[in-house]
Amino acid sequence: DSYDELTRLMLRIESDELWKGKEKTTFMAYMGLMQQYHKSFSKANGDNPVQQAIDALKSHGDRVDDFYDEFQEYKDMEDMQ
Structure with missing residues (x-):
């Protein structure tokens, strides 16, 4: 590199x-x-800060996806559109 x-x-x-x-x-x-x-x-x-930031964003995105996958009220609201 x-x-x-x-x-x-x-x-x-x-x-x-x-x-x-x-x-x-x-x-x-x-x-x-x-x-x-x-x-x-x-x-x-x-200690690569760029890779740490990428990993943190990916982890955060995974947690957000998991949250919305299990959030029935949000799913119901999406179905209203």
Whole structure:
């Protein structure tokens, strides 16, 4: 995924030593921020907030569906349409 690709790129830049001084420090700081951003979307990240939100919404949707499936008054109201 994009996080792994970015991590490999950063390791390559670090090991190639083509970048020096302030340019390298600035670029690596920027890439570090990008790496953190991409990590939030990585499937390998156990704390993946995006996946947590998706899972929570799915769970909520399932509970809402279960509630309405068992709510006879709501079913009766739907039949009135």
